[in-house]
Amino acid sequence: MKKQSSTSRLFSYFKEYKPQIFIIIVCVIIYTLGRTISPFMSGYIIDNYILVGDLPGLLPAVLLVLAIFLSTSISGLIQNRVMIKIAGKAIRNLRHDLFARLEGLSLKYFDSVSIGELMSRFTNDIDNISVTLNQSLLEIVSSVLVLLGILVFMLFLNIKLALVTIISTPITLILSNILAKKTRASFAASQQKLGELNGYIEENISSEKVIIAYGMQEDTINRFSKVNDDLVKISIKAQTTAGLMAPFMNGISNINLAIIAAYGSYLTLHNQATVGLVVIFINFARQFFQPLNQLANLYNQIQLALTGAERVFEVMDEVPDIQNSPNSIPAEDFEGVVDISHLDFSYVEGNPILKDINLHVEKGKMFGIIGPTGSGKSTIMNLLPRFYDYQGGKITIDNTLIKDFKIDDLRNRIGMVLQDTVIFTGTIKENIKFGNLDANDDDVIEAAKAANIHDYIMTLPNKYETMLDSNASALSAGQKQLLTIARTIISKPDILILDEATSNIDTRTEIKIQEAMNNMMRGRTSFVIAHRLKTILHADQIVVLKDGSIFEQGTHKELLEKNGFYAELYRNQFSI
Numbered sequence: 001m002k003k004q005s006s007t008s009r010l011f012s013y014f015k016e017y018k019p020q021i022f023i024i025i026v027c028v029i030i031y032t033l034g035r036t037i038s039p040f041m042s043g044y045i046i047d048n049y050i051l052v053g054d055l056p057g058l059l060p061a062v063l064l065v066l067a068i069f070l071s072t073s074i075s076g077l078i079q080n081r082v083m084i085k086i087a088g089k090a091i092r093n094l095r096h097d098l099f100a101r102l103e104g105l106s107l108k109y110f111d112s113v114s115i116g117e118l119m120s121r122f123t124n125d126i127d128n129i130s131v132t133l134n135q136s137l138l139e140i141v142s143s144v145l146v147l148l149g150i151l152v153f154m155l156f157l158n159i160k161l162a163l164v165t166i167i168s169t170p171i172t173l174i175l176s177n178i179l180a181k182k183t184r185a186s187f188a189a190s191q192q193k194l195g196e197l198n199g200y201i202e203e204n205i206s207s208e209k210v211i212i213a214y215g216m217q218e219d220t221i222n223r224f225s226k227v228n229d230d231l232v233k234i235s236i237k238a239q240t241t242a243g244l245m246a247p248f249m250n251g252i253s254n255i256n257l258a259i260i261a262a263y264g265s266y267l268t269l270h271n272q273a274t275v276g277l278v279v280i281f282i283n284f285a286r287q288f289f290q291p292l293n294q295l296a297n298l299y300n301q302i303q304l305a306l307t308g309a310e311r312v313f314e315v316m317d318e319v320p321d322i323q324n325s326p327n328s329i330p331a332e333d334f335e336g337v338v339d340i341s342h343l344d345f346s347y348v349e350g351n352p353i354l355k356d357i358n359l360h361v362e363k364g365k366m367f368g369i370i371g372p373t374g375s376g377k378s379t380i381m382n383l384l385p386r387f388y389d390y391q392g393g394k395i396t397i398d399n400t401l402i403k404d405f406k407i408d409d410l411r412n413r414i415g416m417v418l419q420d421t422v423i424f425t426g427t428i429k430e431n432i433k434f435g436n437l438d439a440n441d442d443d444v445i446e447a448a449k450a451a452n453i454h455d456y457i458m459t460l461p462n463k464y465e466t467m468l469d470s471n472a473s474a475l476s477a478g479q480k481q482l483l484t485i486a487r488t489i490i491s492k493p494d495i496l497i498l499d500e501a502t503s504n505i506d507t508r509t510e511i512k513i514q515e516a517m518n519n520m521m522r523g524r525t526s527f528v529i530a531h532r533l534k535t536i537l538h539a540d541q542i543v544v545l546k547d548g549s550i551f552e553q554g555t556h557k558e559l560l561e562k563n564g565f566y567a568e569l570y571r572n573q574f575s576i
């Protein structure tokens with residue numbers, strides 16, 4: 001049932017190519033007629049021209065056969081060319097829809113799948129669909145049509161011989177159906193294993209530095225071999241079961257030919273059939289089993305494509321858990337008053353991460369958040385732009401629930417500089433403009449100046465046009481941080497979330513980053529997650545989180561006077 005719906009969804013990608021499909025249908029009809037008539041022609045020529053010695057009539061008959069062969073080949077050629085074009089476009093649209101769906105999903109989904117597993121839907125699964133659409137689909141259609149055409153022709157010519165020819169078909173269909181069911185399950189399992197293998201490769205390549213540093217190469221290879229072996233076992237099982245299909249079909253087809261030849265000879269000897277008719281039926285039997293054989297040979301490919309389609313549509317059917325409500329209101333700009341009250345949140349049900357958090361942040365004020373690792377600092381900030389939705393309590397901005405704003409507007413008004421700096425493949429200018437695609441070159445320079453990175457960019461031979469890749473090896477960790485600050489500045493947010501980088505950055509760059517952050521925070525409501533207290537000494541309010549709850553709150557001065565966790569942390573950091 002599910003497989004069928006995947007198939008019809010796949011075909012819906014061809015809806016917009018009606019004229020091309022019309023051309024294909026015409027060609028398929030000519031092609032099918034050609035393949036159905038040609039076996040008949042040789043027997044017809046034997047009985048009506050060769051055996052009766054009508055040589056003058058032979059030439060036009062042979063020319064007719066040639067014409068049939070030629071039009072069959074030409075229509076085959078045209079149908080393939082047109083099909084390749086529209087299949088290519090359909091695959092492009094399918095890939096686009098899959099990518100667009102992924103872009104619309106929330107972080108919760110990405111927490112639950114590996115990147116490699118997702119990548120294999122774009123590569124293996126879509127490739128399998130593509131190969132089937134390009135190479136197998138028309139074969140399947142014309143095979144089925146030829147099968148039906150030949151059946152009608154045979155019944156029309158001689159019912160007895162026709163019945164002998166098709167007698168083995170039901171057995172063939174039943175047995176192939178049993179094989180099909182077995183193979184399908186093995187193919188699905190092998191595709192899943194392949195996704196797992198891709199996930200493993202992706203994880204290891206992206207962590208290569210750590211693997212080398214810890215000398216874990218051998219262990220990594222051993223674990224890879226285990227997944228690789230599992231994949232091979234499952235694939236061999238799938239291919240072996242599927243591989244039974246073709247020899248099985250061939251065997252039945254050959255037995256059938258022998259039966260027709262024997263029965264045909266018997267009828268000829270008893271003057272119930274001509275030699276030509278028996279030749280026609282032997283040809284028909286071959287032609288009849290050829291499409292069945294073809295279907296069997298294409299079987300593996302079809303199974304892979306159907307499993308691929310299922311896996312692709314499975315991702316497309318994911319419903320984003322965070323969506324606009326029908327009454328979502330636009331947010332052009334925020335004043336920046338943020339209220340968090342009685343907030344409860346867990347990533348996984350039953351494992352609370354934030355418990356009864358209450359915060360009030362005034363417009364334009366700076367709010368520092370500190371706490372031990374894992375205390376929930378980043379989690380609070382994940383909730384503000386709705387990367388995840390909270391389960392209890394509420395968050396409002398300017399007295400409106402964040403759930404009531406249009407999600408894009410909400411996120412556009414909140415700027416983030418995260419610990420992990422992300423650089424995209426493109427020029428420095430493009431990387432900064434990622435924050436605001438409408439910005440012009442002057443805006444880019446202004447943002448880079450405010451982020452303290454302009455002077456460095458000007459020392460590069462290609463300046464703002466310098467190409468970066470996702471590793472951005474041309475930039476140091478600190479410079480990458482400055483670049484992402486420029487990207488945030490250019491987006492002109494009303495509320496800022498700054499997650500201080502923990503990586504070691506030299507003092508000069510640290511000062512530059514601090515200055516850039518200060519430039520950015522001026523006049524904006526800002527949340528700063530700090531690992532070094534130095535960053536937030538002047539914050540208007542500081543909150544200390546511990547195990548997902550607020551432990552202490554106040555200004556730097558008030559917290560020192562309390563002489564609690566913050567005061568101890570302060571003494572530790574500054575005595576060093």
Ligand SMILES: Nc1ncnc2c1ncn2[C@@H]1O[C@H](COP(=O)(O)OP(=O)(O)OP(=O)(O)O)[C@@H](O)[C@H]1O
Pocket residue numbers: 111347348353371372373374375376377378379380
């Ligand atoms: N996507 C996630 N899925 C499940 N649990 C998560 C997820 N992200 C974080 N957690 C868990 O939530 C808790 C709080 O994590 P969070 O990242 O908010 O801590 P943090 O205070 O910012 O830590 P750090 O200072 O190390 O960055 C941790 O126990 C963490 O394991």
